[in-house]
Amino acid sequence: MPDVFVPEPFGPLYPALGAGVAKWRRRSGLTKEERREYGRAVHEAILSLQRQELQSRKGKDVATKCASGTRHTTGEKIHAAIRLQQRNALYAAVDQERRERLPKVWREMYAAAMAEKVC
Numbered sequence: 179m180p181d182v183f184v185p186e187p188f189g190p191l192y193p194a195l196g197a198g199v200a201k202w203r204r205r206s207g208l209t210k211e212e213r214r215e216y217g218r219a220v221h222e223a224i225l226s227l228q229r230q231e232l233q234s235r236k237g238k239d240v241a242t243k244c245a246s247g248t249r250h251t252t253g254e255k256i257h258a259a260i261r262l263q264q265r266n267a268l269y270a271a272v273d274q275e276r277r278e279r280l281p282k283v284w285r286e287m288y289a290a291a292m293a294e295k296v297c
Contacts, residue, residue, distance in 0.1 A: 195223035 194200075202208070202216035242249055246259035 193227065195220060195227070199223050 198219045199216075202212075202219055205212070208216060244256075246256045247263065248256070248259045250256050250259055
């Protein structure tokens with residue numbers, strides 16, 4: 179007859195599910211309502227662990243090689259994505275131009291504007 183002794187605990191090995199579950203595991207002789215609370219605590223802890231695991235395994239989104247840089251397939255969405263890119267590029271160009279101006283250029287522009295205002 180085969181050996182029926184199971185050397186390891188039977189059933190799944192659960193990871194540490196947090197203090198909320200540990201509190202319930204220490205208690206014995208739970209009432210029906212308490213068992214339900216314990217079940218809810220285990221359920222929430224496992225969902226939290228699954229969520230964390232999913233977030234940690236989530237890879238980086240690979241950029242597409244189309245003009246819009248998106249995965250849109252309809253003309254309207256592609257058009258909107260390209261317009262957004264162009265608008266952002268125009269706003270960035272203004273900021274870049276301002277950053278590249280030297281203090282001397284800023285002073286000259288200010289002096290010219292004040293001279294124009296006086297006249």
